[in-house]
Structure formats: C-alpha cells, structure tokens
Amino acid sequence: MNEWSLAEGCIDNFIQSFKEKKNKGTLTDFSTEEKCNFYLRLLTQLYEGLKMWIETNNKFNYEKNLHTFEAIFLLKMPMSLGEDISALYESSFEVYCSSNKKLFPVNEEASFDEENLDNGFCIACNQDTGCCRCKHVLTLYSSITKVLYKLRLYEHILFPAIINVAHNQLSKFIEKHCKGQYFELWLERVLEWTEQGLLNWLQFCTCSDSESLNEYFTIEDWKPKMIFFVHKVFAELRISELFEIIVEYPDSLPAINDLKNCIYITQTRQYLTESLKKAFENRLLHPAVNTDDILTQYVSTIRTLRELDPAGVILENVCAPLREYLRNREDTIKCIITCITDEESGPDLVEELISSDVGGEYNSDHESDGEDWVPDPIDAKTDLSSRKQRTADIINILVNVYGSQDMFVSQYRILLADRILTNFNYSVSNERRYLELLKRRFGENHLHFCDIMLKDIQDSQRINRLIKDDASKQCAIEQQIDFNAFILSSTFWPTFSDESVDPPEEVKSLMTNYTESFKQLKGMRTLDWINNLGSVELEVELQDGVKNFNVTPAQATLLLTFQKKDEWTLSELSRETSVNKTSLRNRISFWVGQGVIVEKPNDVYVTASCFQSQNQKDTTLYDSEEENVAFSQNQKEEELHVYWSYVVGMLTNIGSLPLERIHSMLKMFATHGESSSHCSLEEVKAFLCSKINDGELTYVGGMYKLPKGA
Numbered sequence: 007m008n009e010w011s012l013a014e015g016c017i018d019n020f021i022q023s024f025k026e027k028k029n030k031g032t033l034t035d036f037s038t039e040e041k042c043n044f045y046l047r048l049l050t051q052l053y054e055g056l057k058m059w060i061e062t063n064n065k066f067n068y069e070k071n072l073h074t075f076e077a078i079f080l081l082k083m084p085m086s087l088g089e090d091i092s093a094l095y096e097s098s099f100e101v102y103c104s105s106n107k108k109l110f111p112v113n114e115e116a117s118f119d120e121e122n123l124d125n126g127f128c129i130a131c132n133q134d135t136g137c138c139r140c141k142h143v144l145t146l147y148s149s150i151t152k153v154l155y156k157l158r159l160y161e162h163i164l165f166p167a168i169i170n171v172a173h174n175q176l177s178k179f180i181e182k183h184c185k186g187q188y189f190e191l192w193l194e195r196v197l198e199w200t201e202q203g204l205l206n207w208l209q210f211c212t213c214s215d216s217e218s219l220n221e222y223f224t225i226e227d228w229k230p231k232m233i234f235f236v237h238k239v240f241a242e243l244r245i246s247e248l249f250e251i252i253v254e255y256p257d258s259l260p261a262i263n264d265l266k267n268c269i270y271i272t273q274t275r276q277y278l279t280e281s282l283k284k285a286f287e288n289r290l291l292h293p294a295v296n297t298d299d300i301l302t303q304y305v306s307t308i309r310t311l312r313e314l315d316p317a318g319v320i321l322e323n324v325c326a327p328l329r330e331y332l333r334n335r336e337d338t339i340k341c342i343i344t345c346i347t348d349e350e351s352g353p354d355l356v357e358e359l360i361s362s363d364v365g366g367e368y369n370s371d372h373e374s375d376g377e378d379w380v381p382d383p384i385d386a387k388t389d390l391s392s393r394k395q396r397t398a399d400i401i402n403i404l405v406n407v408y409g410s411q412d413m414f415v416s417q418y419r420i421l422l423a424d425r426i427l428t429n430f431n432y433s434v435s436n437e438r439r440y441l442e443l444l445k446r447r448f449g450e451n452h453l454h455f456c457d458i459m460l461k462d463i464q465d466s467q468r469i470n471r472l473i474k475d476d477a478s479k480q481c482a483i484e485q486q487i488d489f490n491a492f493i494l495s496s497t498f499w500p501t502f503s504d505e506s507v508d509p510p511e512e513v514k515s516l517m518t519n520y521t522e523s524f525k526q527l528k529g530m531r532t533l534d535w536i537n538n539l540g541s542v543e544l545e546v547e548l549q550d551g552v553k554n555f556n557v558t559p560a561q562a563t564l565l566l567t568f569q570k571k572d573e574w575t576l577s578e579l580s581r582e583t584s585v586n587k588t589s590l591r592n593r594i595s596f597w598v599g600q601g602v603i604v605e606k607p608n609d610v611y612v613t614a615s616c617f618q619s620q621n622q623k624d625t626t627l628y629d630s631e632e633e634n635v636a637f638s639q640n641q642k643e644e645e646l647h648v649y650w651s652y653v654v655g656m657l658t659n660i661g662s663l664p665l666e667r668i669h670s671m672l673k674m675f676a677t678h679g680e681s682s683s684h685c686s687l688e689e690v691k692a693f694l695c696s697k698i699n700d701g702e703l704t705y706v707g708g709m710y711k712l713p714k715g716a
Contacts, residue, residue, distance in 0.1 A: 013075050016055035017082055023048055024087065038097045039139055042146035045094060049153040056157075072158045080162055092167040095211065098147045099171055102207045105140045110203040144210070151211060160212075168211045169228075172204055173235060180239050188251050188258035193240055193267060200236050205229060234271065241268035245278050248310075249285040255306045262313045269314065278314075279323045286324070291331045297341045301404070304328055305345075305355065308400050332407050339417045342404045347418070347440040358400050359443045401447065408686075415452045418444070420500045422456055427492070430541045432467035434460050458498040466493045473523040489516040492540075493524070493533065505538040506584055507560050546602055550616040555600065560585075564593050565602065568613045576609035650697070654712065662711035665691055 027044065036044065059071055103110060154164045179199065184192045209225050244251065244265040251258045251265075269275055290303055304325065311321040332338045346355050398406065405414045422437060438460055445453050470490050509517070521533045542562035544555045557565075567582055568574065579594070580587050594611060597603040601618030603611050649672050656663060656671060663671075669690045694710055697703040704713050 013056060013059065013071075013078050014082075016052055017075075017079050019055070020048060020052045021082060021084060023051075025084065038101060039143050039146065041094055041097070042143055042150065045091075046146055046150050046153070049150060049157070053153055053156055076158050076162070079157075079159070088163065088166065091163055092170050094150075095147075095167045095171045096174070098144070098211065099175055099207055101140045101143050101147075102210060103203070105144060106203075106206070109206050110199055147211070164212070168208060172208060172232065175204065176200065176232075176236060177239050180236075180243055184240065184243060186247070186250075188247070188254050188261035191260045191264060193237075193264040196236055196240060197233065200232055201229070205232060208232075237268045237271045238274075241265060241272050241274050241278075244268065245274065245281050248278070248282050249289060252303060252306045252310045255310050258310075259313065262310055266314050275315070275320060279320055282324050283327060286328055291328065297332070297335050297337050298345070300328070300332060300335075301338075301341055301345055304332070305400055305404075308403060329407050339408060339413060340421060342407065343414065343418050343421050346401065346404070347421075347437075347444075355400065355404075359440075359447070411448060411452070415448060418453075419456050419459070423459060423500050426459070426463060427539055430492070432463060432470075434463050455498045458495060462494050462498075463492060466491065469493060469524065469527060472527060473520060476523060477519070487512060487516060488543075489513075489520065491520060491533075496534075502536055502539065505560065505589075507537040507563055508584065509537055509559065509563060510566055548602070548614060548616050553600075553617065557596070560593055561596055564590070565597055568603070572613040574611050576611070579611070649693075653694075653697075657710065657712045662706075662709040664708055665694070665710065668694070668710060 056075060151160075151164065154160050176196075180196060184196065205225055205228070208228060244261060247261075248265070251261050255262070269278060290300055307325060307328075308321060311324065312318065314320060346359060349356050405411055408414070422441075425437065426434065441453060441456055441460060445457075450457070470493075474490075517535050521535075524533055525531065538559055540559055542557055542559055544557060544562055544565065546553050546555060546565070564579070564583065567579065570582075574582070576587055576590065579585075580590055583590065585593075594603060594605075598605050598611075602614055604614045604618060605611055652672060653668060656668065665687065669687050672690065694703060694705075698705055701713065704711055
C-alpha cells in the first residue's frame with residue numbers, strides 16, 4: 007500500500023508541475039532548449055522519486071513495479087501531455103536537420119541554410135549562428151529519451167510521438183516539394199530523403215539505450231512501415247491531382263510512372279477509380295464544358311490510365327460514366343469525327359488513325375502469350391465485351407461510344423459533305439487522305455458513297471474548267487461574274503436542306519448557259535440547281551471605302567435587293583424575297599453586324615452611307631447555324647418516315663410487337679443500305695410515339711399495333 011501511494015504521489019507531483027507551467031502559458035514562450043531542460047528536469051525528478059522502488063534486485067518485482075507505475079501514469083496522464091511530447095520531438099526534427107544537412111539530399115538547393123538560418127540567426131535553437139546550441143540541444147533530447155526508456159514510457163509516450171512527427175514531416179515534405187510537380191520523377195527522391203534523413207532521425211530518437219532498443223525497437227522494423235507510408239502519402243497526393251496530370255499528358259509521364267509504382271504497393275486502385283470518377287463528375291461532365299474539351303480529356307484519360315494500368319480495368323471503370331454522358335450529347339458524334347479527321351481540332355488522333363491496325367486491338371502487356379502472360383486484376387470484369395473494350399484502341403473506343411460503326415460512317419458522310427460545300431474548294435486532297443485511312447479501318451464498302459462524293463468534286467473541277475475555257479473562246483468580252491459550280495450525284499449525297507433562294511437575273515442567265523454547256527459535254531444530261539448552297543464573293547462599296555465579303559447565296563441575294571431601293575421594312579422584304587420573316591431576320595442580322603445595313607425602329611432597314619462599327623468582326627461566310635448546315639436537320643426524321651412502311655408491313659403481318667423487336671427488325675431490313683444511318687432505340691421510340699399521337703398507331707400492354715380499320 008505504501009509503495010502504491012509512493013508511485014501515486016510522485017506521479018501527482020509530476021502532473022501538478024506540468025499543469026502549472028501549462029496553465030501559466032510559459033511553455034509556449036520557451037525556446038527549444040528551455041523546453042528540453044524543463045521536460046528533462048520533470049522526468050528526472052519523477053524517476054529519482056521512484057528509483058528506489060523501481061530498481062530492485064528482484065527481477066520479478068522490478069517488472070511488476072514498472073507495470074504498476076505504467077498503469078498508474080497512463081491512468082492519470084493529462085491528454086495534452088502526449089501532444090506536448092509530440093510537439094517537443096517535432097522541434098527535435100528541426101534541430102537534427104539543422105545539424106545534419108548532408109543527410110537530407112533532396113534539400114541541397116533549398117537547404118536548411120535558407121529555412122533555419124535567417125541573417126545569421128539559427129531558428130532551430132534561437133541563437134546566433136556563432137553560438138548555435140543545436141548540438142547541445144540534441145544531447146538534451148538524448149537524455150529525455152533515456153529517462154523515458156527507464157520509466158518504460160517509450161511504448162505509450164515516445165513511440166507515438168516520434169512516429170507522429172515522422173508522418174507529419176513526410177506529409178509536409180511531399181506536399182511542399184512534389185505538389186504540382188508532374189514533369190520530374192519525385193518518388194525516388196522522397197525515398198532517398200526518407201532513408202538517409204528521416205530514418206536516421208528516428209534512430210537518433212530511439213538509440214539512447216541500446217539494450218532497450220535491441221529488445222523493443224530497431225530501424226529495420228520500422229523501415230518497411232515508413233517506406234509504405236511514403237508510397238501511401240505520395241499516392242494520395244498524385245490521385246488528388248490526377249485530373250491535372252491527365253490534362254498535362256504526355257508531359258506528365260514522370261508523375262504517372264511514380265503513381266503507377268505507388269498504387270502497385272499500396273493497392274489504392276479502388277480509391278483512384280472513385281476519386282477520378284468524382285473529379286470528372288464535378289469538373290467535366292456538365293453543360294458548361296464543350297464536347298470538344300470533354301473528348302480531349304477522354305483521349306488523354308485513355309492514354310494516361312493505360313500507362314497506369316495496362317490491363318485497362320481502371321480505364322473501363324472510370325470512363326463508363328463519361329461514355330454514357332457523351333452518348334447523350336447531340337454533337338458528340340460530329341465532334342468525334344472532327345477529332346479523328348481534323349488535325350487542328352481536339353486531340354491529335356491522326357497518328358492513331360495511321361498507325362492503328364484494322365482490327366483496332368490495343369496490344370497491352372497483359373495480353374501476351376507464354377511466360378509473359380499476366381492474369382487480369384481481381385476487379386476486372388470477365389465478360390467478353392468488357393475484355394474487348396479494355397483492349398480496343400482509342401479510335402475504336404471513340405467510334406463505339408454509340409455502339410455502332412454504321413452511325414459513325416453515316417455521320418462522317420454528312421460531315422464530309424458539309425465540309426466540302428462549306429469551303430467550296432476543288433482541292434480535296436486532305437479529305438482524300440483521311441478517307442483512305444478510314445477505308446483501311448472500316449473497309450471500302452462502308453465508305454463507297456464518300457469515295458463517289460470526292461470523285462464528284464474532282465470531276466466538277468475538270469468539267470468546270472472545260473466549260474469556262476469554251477465560254478472564253480466564244481465570248482471575247484470577259485464576264486463580270488466569275489461563276490463556278492459543283493456537280494453532285496444526288497443519289498450518293500446526304501439530303502440537302504430546302505431553302506428558298508431566288509438568284510438575281512444575271513446569275514440565272516449564267517446558270518442557264520452553264521447547263522447548256524454541260525448538256526453538250528455529257529450527252530444531253532442536265533443539271534438541277536440547288537440555289538441555297540454555295541458561296542458568293544461580294545465587293546461592297548460605301549462612301550468611306552470598299553470591303554470584301556464571302557457570304558451565302560441567301561445573304562448575297564438579300565443585299566442585292568437593297569440596290570433597288572435603300573430603305574425596306576421587314577414585311578416588304580419578306581414579300582419581295584418570298585422568305586418568311588424569321589429566316590429573313592436571321593439573314594439581315596449578318597449585314598447589320600457587318601455595318602452595311604442599319605436597323606431602325608419598327609423593323610425598318612436602311613443601307614448605311616458609311617460602314618458602321620461592327621458588332622461582328624469576322625466577315626465569315628456563315629453567320630448562323632441555319633446557314634451553316636448544308637443539310638436538313640430533320641434528316642433522321644425523314645429516314646424514320648421512310649421506315650414507317652416497314653413498320654406498317656410488320657404489324658400487318660404479325661399483329662403486335664414490342665419496341666425492342668421493331669427496333670431490331672428495322673436494323674436488319676431497313677438500314678442495310680449505305681445511305682441509311684442507324685437509328686437508336688430511343689429515336690425509334692420517339693418516332694412511334696409521334697405516330698401514336700397522330701392516331702396511326704396504338705400502344706397496349708407494352709405492344710405496338712395498328713388501330714382497327716387501318
């Protein structure tokens with residue numbers, strides 16, 4: 007009982023002295039050396055008070071007494087003591103670094119001279135550099151550690167403190183030196199800093215009593231744990247920055263290789279997957295981001311994640327929501343085609359298209375045969391479609407966003423036609439190059455119509471030259487209008503938009519002469535002119551100068567109307583040009599923006615005497631979506647109406663069918679031609695709903711059927 011009371015009394019005195027200093031706040035004002043002296047004195051007093059009781063010749067009693075003291079001390083110990091001991095050893099790390107700079111090789115350039123020495127003053131020990139006390143302070147730390155060993159407080163007091171400091175210092179070092187540094191390999195440098203510097207500090211903190219150290223603690227025991235912690239903290243940092251790392255690919259390959267090593271050791275694949283999916287959701291998959299930017303990030307993601315995980319499992323899991331989001335964007339397919347067939351747009355995929363095989367297989371390491379074969383990760387899906395998705399090349403992945411190669415080819419044909427008719431240039435060598443590359447991948451049969459379209463342009467150039475040469479021989483007077491034409495085989499081109507444009511008489515005359523010349527060349531074959539397509543180069547002269555514009559036939563015809571008189575109301579223009587007011591307003595807004603026409607109240611438009619300040623600086627050919635699209639926006643709807651006859655035939659013969667069956671039969675029988683595009687299930691459903699609203703179809707119990715009497 008007396009021995010127990012003795013232990014309690016010594017511990018109470020220790021705690022009371024600690025709390026007095028703590029409550030007075032004097033500890034916070036102490037220098038590192040003063041703090042060390044305070045704790046050393048306090049712990050030494052505690053040990054001296056218990057020395058006679060603890061140090062007994064009987065080993066059994068010695069161990070029993072130590073355990074008794076340890077139990078009482080931990081029971082009575084203030085919560086803040088552990089935190090203060092951690093802070094004390096935090097300071098010991100700074101002092102140790104200041105005294106052993108060579109042990110921290112990563113810090114050679116930004117060494118502790120800059121951080122701990124400020125104008126001849128050592129921040130570590132708060133002394134002038136000429137009177138630096140760091141080495142003496144380190145001996146005080148050694149003495150404190152020795153007393154903690156004697157009191158058997160290393161397991162619950164010392165070790166938690168120094169391990170907490172080691173973790174904090176590692177985290178700070180990685181945050182300070184590695185954050186945002188994607189273009190250099192940093193992992194090996196951090197490991198070198200840890201092994202040469204941090205582990206030596208740990209050894210210093212625990213080597214005061216060699217016998218106790220050998221029994222309870224060795225650096226070799228803690229080294230694997232610290233190395234693992236380095237990889238864990240480094241992986242967490244790089245995973246938090248993975249979105250930016252993907253943006254910087256391929257310059258960020260060093261950061262990717264570091265992360266690859268980390269996730270292999272720490273098994274943080276699932277954490278990486280969830281973190282990157284969340285980053286995509288917050289920063290990429292929302293309406294404010296352009297589809298081109300999403301595709302650029304998608305392509306960089308594919309390349310980055312295949313560096314991290316050649317098996318493609320992380321890629322498949324991360325990009326599933328991204329593919330679903332792209333599938334629901336209206337302009338995705340157009341942007342994909344543009345990315346693949348335009349070097350100046352989006353990610354550079356030309357090399358992918360050139361170098362990829364027809365099969366589109368990605369040759370990953372895990373697909374190798376023989377001794378090099380590596381099994382799929384445990385989180386990999388086992389179905390065949392999943393494996394194909396993981397091993398597909400970038401072009402295949404993008405094409406299969408919609409799950410249909412036919413849709414890609416069909417949309418490419420529309421985009422190709424739009425490019426040709428927008429640029430109105432006989433030179434199609436660049437388009438020919440891309441077409442040949444696409445034919446290698448998709449086959450010539452799928453792109454036969456596109457081949458004919460380019461041949462039409464090349465033939466048009468030859469015919470146009472012959473007709474103009476013949477006209478120049480027959481007419482000595484040079485024509486004021488340089489008239490050229492594309493001659494298109496309508497069967498092989500997408501559906502053109504039907505927009506009313508009535509050309510001026512001079513242009514009509516040129517069209518007639520051109521048609522007659524064509525008949526002579528082609529054995530009485532004739533031309534059917536599409537007046538709303540093409541481009542017109544206009545020279546507009548006002549009082550303050552002349553400007554050139556390249557515009558659509560509709561815009562040119564409208565401006566020429568102002569030659570008849572300078573002022574028109576919108577209603578008068580609508581009657582004069584036979585164009586509805588909405589379309590007319592869109593056309594005239596271009597000229598208002600270019601400062602050629604002035605808009606006045608009550609829908610009155612007047613020719614400007616001088617060029618007005620422009621709201622639109624670009625004298626572009628097309629000023630609105632309506633003018634820019636050469637083909638009907640309702641082409642898909644028109645094709646579906648063609649399929650209506652197939653639907654009627656099916657329901658007449660079978661009676662009733664579910665949506666999925668109708669969709670699959672349309673794909674089989676109605677979309678086999680090259681001019682046909684693939685209609686998705688949702689598009690077929692929407693079309694059938696419109697037929698229900700029109701009373702041409704009924705829907706009962708999940709089945710579609712024709713109404714009675716139909």
